Amino acid sequence: MVSPMYIIAAGLGGAFLLGLLPNKWRTIPYAITLAILGIMAWIAGSWLYAFAVQGAASVEIFTAGTQPPFAINFRVGLAEASLALLTTLVGLHSALYMKDTLFKQGRQAMAVLLIFIMALCGVIFTRDVFNLFVFMELVVIATAGLVLLSADRRALGAGIKYLIVSQLVSILLLVGIIFLYHATGTLNIDDMAAAQVNLLQGGAMAFFLLFVAVLAELKPFPANGWGLDIYESAHPAFSAIFSTATGGATIYAADKMLQIGGAEWLPAATAIGIVTFVAANIFALVQNNDRRLLGYSSVAQIGLLLTVAGQRDILGDAYYYVAGGILLAHAVSKAGLFWLSGLVAQRELTDWAALRSQPVLVFAFATFLALLVGLPPFPGFYAKWDLAHHLAAEGRLWLLGLILFGALVEAAYLFRWFGYVIKREARENGLAWQSVKADVAFSAVIVAWLLAYLWGHLSGHGNLLHAVPLLFALLFLPLDWLPAKLKNVLAISGLLYWFYLNYPSYDPLQLIFAAVMLPGGALILLASFQTQKRRVGFYPAAMLMFAGLAMLIVAKSSFDFFAAWELLTVGSYFLILRGKHSEPHALSYLVFSLGGAFLILAGFAIAAQGAPDFKLAALAQVAQPYAPWVFAMLAIGFMTKTAAVGVHIWLPGAHAEAETDVSPMVSGILLKAGLFGLFMLLITMGKQQLYGVELTYVMLWIGAISALIGNLMAIFQEDAKRLLAYSSIGQMGYAVFGLALMNHLGWLMALMFVINHYIYKSMLFLSVGGIAKRTGTRLMYRMGGLITLMPLSFIAVMIGIIAMSGVPPLSGFGGRWIFYNAIMTAEYRLPMVIVFLAGPIAFLYLFRLIHTIFLGQLKDEMRKIKEAPFWIVLPQMIFVVALMVFALVPGLALRKVDLYMTQFFAGNGHLNWEGLTISSDFGYWNPVAIMVIIGVIFMTLFLWLLFVNRKAQPVKQFNIVFSGERPFRPETTHFAWNFFAPYRKALGFLTQPLVTIFWETVSELLHSAADILRRFYTGNGQTYAIHLLGFVIIVYMLWMGGKP
Amino acid sequence: MMEALVEFNWMRIPWALLTVFIVFNYGFLMTALIQKIAARVGRRHGIPIWQNYIDLIKNYALRTSITHGVMFYLGPVFRLSGGVGLLLFVPTIYGSDMFSNFSFAGDLILALYFVFFGTLGMALGAAESGHPYSAIGITRGLSQMTAAELPFALAVFAVALQYQTLSITDIVAAQQGGVLNWTLFTNPFAVAAAMMSFLGSMMRPPFDVVLAPQEIPIGPPTEYHSSFLAMMQTNRALFPIAKIVVYMNLFFGGAASWPVLFLKVFLIYMVSAFVGVVFPRFRVEQSIRWFLIWAVPLGILAVVLV
C-alpha cells in the first residue's frame, strides 16, 4: 500500500513541476494536474478499500523518523481515507469542470488548485495542532487565490472579506496553540487529549481560543457573511470544492479539537451547530439567488454536522455512520448542485426552469434535492433515522425538535425551488450547455445512487434498494422513453401481480387496504390510457407512490413503515406537481406531509427508547410517561395525511389542480394511507391519557369538526374539483370519527368509508375530470344541461352522489347504518351533534355538483361537445358496477374483516351475517330486501307513468312556463352561481378561513423574520470581522458563565 | 339467497297493498279536511273534502303532456316510490303481522334515511326541468332540511338510547300499556325537539318558503303537470302520513288498530296545521337559525339526559 504521505508529496511535486513549465503551455500542465489528482484519488481510494473491505486498523505515519510528540505524525483511518477520497475526487471533477477557466488562467491556477487539494488532505490527516494551523492557512491563501478565478467581478469583495476574517482567525488560533503548548508541553492532538487540557491551569482558556478559531472556520451563524459571499460569487466548480471538501475537512478538524476538549465542550459545539443550522435555513427562505441559497444550505448542513459532532458521546459507534451519512449526502448534493448552476445562464432561482429542456438534468436536480433533504433511499434518510433514535433515547427532545424543524424549513425552500424548475417558463437561451460540465454533474448522480445503496447496505434495517416495489418504480426511469400506453400496461400488470403475490399473506384488515390501493390503483390507471404522448415523469412518480403504499401495508418494523411513508409522500408530490397550476399547492402538500412525517419520526424515536429495531407491535408496550406523547405525535402525523381540520389546507389545492387521472389516485387512494396509519396506531396503542384528557376523545372532536367544516366549505365552492376535494376532507373526518369511537362498529364504519370513499370519490373525480377535459372549464356555473350530451358521466355522477349521500338502496346507507349502531355504544355523545349536522349537509354540495353540471340550461358554446373519452368513462362504469355489487352484498368485503376485528374489542358489538339480513345488537338491515322492494315499487310506478304518458312530447330547452315572457339566454336562466346564498348567510361564519390565515401568518412570520434578520449581513468586510469578534466574545461569556 | 326467497311470506304483498290503499284514501280525505280547517280559520269556506279526488281524475284525464328529459320523467317516480317505500318500511299497526308491512327489511335508520330518497329524486327531476324557480326552490328545500333534520336525528338518537334498540316494533312495544309510558312523557325533550323538526318538514307556512306559492310559484314542481303532477299530488297526500306514522310509532305509542291510527295521525297533522295558520313565512336563514337556536339545544338536552 502506498503511504498516504505520497498524496502530500505528489501534490507539492506536481505544483513545483508546473512552475518549471513555460508559460505558454496549456494542455501538458493540464494533463499533469489531472494525472496528479488522479494519483491522489487512487491512493486515497486504495486506503479506503483496505479499511472498508479488508477491515485494516487505522495506521500511523511518522515524519522525520521520530515518535509523534516530537515530530508531526499523520493518522489514516476509515474516516480520513473516505474524506480524502471525497476531497480528491471532487477536486478532480472540478478540475475537469473548470477546463476552460484553467486554460485561460494558465499553469499557475493549476498549481494553486493542486496545492489547495493537497492542503485539504493535510488538514484531514495531520495529528499535530500547529501543522493543522499551517495547512489551514494554506487552504486560506489557496481559496483567496482561486476565488479570483471567477468570472463574477464581485468575487474580489468576497476575497477581501475572507482574508480579513481569516487574519483574525489565525491570530486567535496562534495565541491558542502557543498557550496550549505551554500548558500541555506537546503539540500532538492525541497527547493533548490525554493531558486533560481543562484541568491544567490556563489550558482551558487556551483551548477555548483554539476551539473558537476552528469553529469560526466552519462559518457559524453570526459570523458567516464572508462564507456566503464566496459561495455567491466564486466559480461554481470552486464553490463545489469549497462547500464539500473544505467543509468536510474543517468539520473533521473541529472533530479532532473536540477530542482534545473532551466531553465538557460538546454542549457548546451542539449549541453553536444547531443555531447555525436553524438560522441559516430560515434565512435561505428568502433567497432568490441560486448560489447564495446553496451557500446558506451548505452553512446549514455544516451546522448540522457540528451538532452531530457535539452528540458524539451518545452516538457511540453509530457516530461515523450518522456523521458520514449526512456529510456525504451534503457533499455529493452540493457538488452536484453547484456544477448544475454552472450550466444555467442566469442566477435567479426561476431561471433554472431552463433545465427542463434536458430531462436528464431534471432527474439529476431531483436526485440532489432528495439526497440533500434526506428522503429515502438516500443516506441522509438512514442517518437522520439513527440520529433521531439516539437523541430520543437520551431524552434530548428539544434538540431533536430543532433539527426536524430546520430540516422541514430546508425541505420547504428546496422543493419550492424544484417547483420553479418544473413549472416556471424557461428562457430560450437559459441553458449554457457544455457536455463536459453535464457529464461531471451526472457523475455526482451516479455517486449519489451508489451511496444510497452503500448506506442501505450498512444500515441495520435492511437496504431500501432491495425492496422489490421500489426497484419496480425505479425501473420506470430508464423506460421513460417508451410510449405511454405500453408503460401503462406494464404498471397495471405490475400492480395486479404484486397484489396477487401478496394476497395470501395479508390479514383481512390489510387485505381491504391492499385491495383499495393496488387493484384499485390499477383500475384508476386505466384512465391513463387516454393520453397519446410519452408522459415523461408520470410513471416513475406514480409507481413510486404505489411502491410506498404497497410497502406501507406490509411494514412490520417502524423503519419500514416510515420509509414507505416518505416514499409515498415523495411519489405523490411529484404526481401532484404535474398539474398545470399545481405548483404552490404541491409545495404546501409536501411541507405538511413532511411536517407530519417528521412528527411520526419523532414519535417512533421516542417510542423506541434506543431499541435498534423497533417492531410496530411493540408500540403497545411503550413506557407510561412517553406513551401519550408518542400517541399524540403519531396521530397528528397520520392526520396530516387524512387532512383533519387544522392541517387540511393543502388538500383542496393539491387534489383540484392535479391532472385528470392523478386526482382520483391521490384522493381515492392516498388519503387511505393516513387511515391505515391511524388503524395501526389504535390497534397497538389503544386509549391513551395525556394530562387527564382522553386522546381518542380529542380525535373524536377533530373527526367531527373536520366532517362539518369539510362539508360546509364544499357547499360554497364554484370549482367542481375543489368541491370534491373539500368533500374528501369531510368524508375523512367521518372515517377518523369512526376510528375514534374505539368500538367494533366504529372501526367497521371507518373501513366501510375506506371502500365507499375510494369507489365514489374516484368515480366523481374521473367524471368531473372528463367533463373538464371536454368543456375546458372546471367552474360549475359555466356548465349546465350536459345530461343529454354526456349521459354516461351523468349516470356515474348520479350513482356516486346517491351512494355518497347515504340514501338506502346503495352502499352509502350501509356506512350510515353501521355508524348509528356504533354511536349507540359510544361513551361520549356530544360530538354526535356535529356529525349529525354534517350528514345532511353532504346533500347540499352533491346536489349542487349534479345540478349545475348536468341539469338546468345547456349553454350555447357547449352544444357540440361529445361524451368524455372512452378510457375515462370505462373505469367509471366499472365503479358503478362495483358500487351496485357492494350495495347488494356488503358481506363480500366486510364479513372476514368483521370476524378479524372481534379480537380487538373482546367480541362485543360484532355483526352476525346469517342469511341476507345483517343484524347488530340494536338493529337489522337487509340490503337485498331493500333493493328489491324499492326496485319493485319504482318499476311499477315508472311503467304506470310510461303507460299514461306514452304520447309525452319532448320539448326544446326554453319551453318552460316563464309567466308569459320568453327566457332571454341560457346563462340568465341557469341558476348555478352562488348556489347556496341563503345558507352562506346562515352558517357562512363557520367557513371563515381561520386555519388558512393561521398557517399563512406562520409562514409570513418566518419569511419576514428572515428578511429583516438577513440585513445583518451588510456586505462590509470589517462588519463581518466585528461579527466574528462578537461571536468569540459571546461564546467566551457564555462559557465563563457556564463554568462552575 | 334462494332459501331467503322460499321462506319469504308471500302474503305480505297483498297486505302491504291494502295498507297503501287505506292510507292513500285516508290521506286524500284528511289533507282536504286540514285545508278546509285552515281556510275556515281564515274565514274562507275552504275546499270540499273530496277535492283531491277531483284533481287526481282531472290530471290523469289530461291528454297532452310534455317531458324535459329522462330525469324530469323519473322525478315524480322517485318522489312517489319514496313516499310509498317509507310507508311500507315502517310497521303501521303494532301487533298485527298483517300491517307490519316490509319492516323486516330495515329498522329505524332505514326510515330515517329513506325520507331523503324522495327528496333527492324530486330535486333531480325538478332540476332537469330547466326552470330557475324549481332550482331555487330545491336549494331552499335542501338548506332548510339540513337544519330541520338535526333535531329529529338527535331525538331519534335519544329514543334509541333510551330503549336501547333501533327496531321500530321494539320501540312501540316498549311504549305499550298506558298513555304515561309513551315517549312523550318518558323523554319529553326528545319529543319536543322532534315535533319542532316535524314543523320544518311539513311544508306548512312558517317553513313553506320552499314552495312559496306567491314568490316562486310552487317551487320545485313548477314544470310538472298532468299525470306527473297527479303522481306528485298522490305523494303529497301519502308522504306526510307515512312520516307521521314514524313519529307516532316513536313518540306517541304507535297504533294498535286503524281507528286509533287515524285519530293520532290527524292530531299530529293538526299540530303543524295549527302552527301554520298563525305564523308568517320564515326566510331560509331565519328558519335555519330558528332550528339551531331553539330545536337543537332541546335535542342535545334529550341526548345528554337519556
Add this chain to the structure above:
Amino acid sequence: MIRNFAVFLLLLGLGAIFLHLLDGYVPASELNQTARYYAEHTAQDLGAANIVTAIIVTYRGLDTLGEVTVLFLASTIIGMVLAQGSKRQRALQRKLPASGELLTTGSRLLVPLILLFGAYVFVNGHLTPGGGFQGGAIIASAALLVLLTDPLKRFSHKLIALVESISGLVFVGVGVLGMLLAGGFLDNRILPTGEFGALFSAGAIPLIYSFVGLKVGAEFTSMLTNLAETEKS
C-alpha cells in the same frame, strides 16, 4: 461612531481574554518534555548545532514544507493575478531621473556583500543562528535595494520561476528520499551526520536549508518584481 465604540468594546472583551491568559501564565522553571527531548537528542541524533534549525528542518519538517508552499502559493497567485490584470509588455518609455549619487554607488557596493552575507546565513543555518528563511530574506533585500535604485529594472521571471521550482522539487525529493532511505518523510539521516560543528554535518539539513534559502529568496524577489511592475510607467 457606533462601529468604533463597538470595536472598542469587543477589544476590551478580547483584552479580558488575554488578561485571563496572562495572569494564568506561569513561566516554566525547566524544559517540558518536548523541549527536553530536543535538547538531549538533537546533537547526537541529527548532529545539528542549532536546535531551532533542527526542529524546523527535520523534526517539524512538514511545517517548513508547508511554509515553503505558502510562499510558493503567494508568489504564484500574485504572478497569476497581476499578470492577468494589466498587460505588462509595453516598453518603459519614459526615462526616470537617475536616483541619487549616494544610492547608486552605495547599492553598487552593498549588493554583492548582501548577497554573500545572505548565502553565508543559509549555508550555515545548522550551525549559527539564522537559516534558509532569514538568508532568503536577506537576498531579497538585495533585490529590493536594486529596485529602489532603479525602479524600472526588470528581472527575468523565467529564471526566478526556474530557481523556485527546482529548489521546491529538491526539497520534496529529499523528503521522499528520507522516506525511502531513512526513518520517514523529511528525515535528514539520508546523508552522514558528519562530526558535530563541521560545515558538512547534520545530514541533509544544510542541503535542505540552502535550497529553502534559494527558494525563499527567489519567491520574495518575484513578489517584489511583480508588485513593482504594477507601477504605471
Add this chain to the structure above:
Amino acid sequence: MDWIAMATGFILILMGLYGALTERNILRIIVSFTVANTGVNLVLVAVGYMHGRTAPILDKTVPVAEAVARIIDPVPQALVLTAIVIGLGVTAMMLTYAYKLYEEKGTLDVSKCRDLKW
C-alpha cells in the same frame, strides 16, 4: 519582569486589531494586521522564554552535556518562524487584493465593495 514581553505582545495585537477594524483604507488595514501579527509573534516568542537561560545553539559556550539546563524552549522559536512566513504570505495576498481593488473600483476604501450582501 519577563511578562513585559508578553504584555506588549498582547497590547500590540489589540492595537493592530483596533486599527484593522476601524480603518477604511485597505492599506491601513493591511498595516494594522501586520502590527497585530507582530504582536502575535512577540507573544509566541515570549512564551518560550525562561529566566536566566540562553539561546538554543550548541556551540563552545553551551556544550551538549549541559544543554538541558542552559537553553530556553526552542519549540516556540521554530513556530514563530513559520508564523512570520505565513503572516507574510497572507499580507502579500492582501496587497494583491488591494491592487486589484484599486484597479477594479478605483478606490482603496474597503466599505465600497458591498454589492454582495443579504
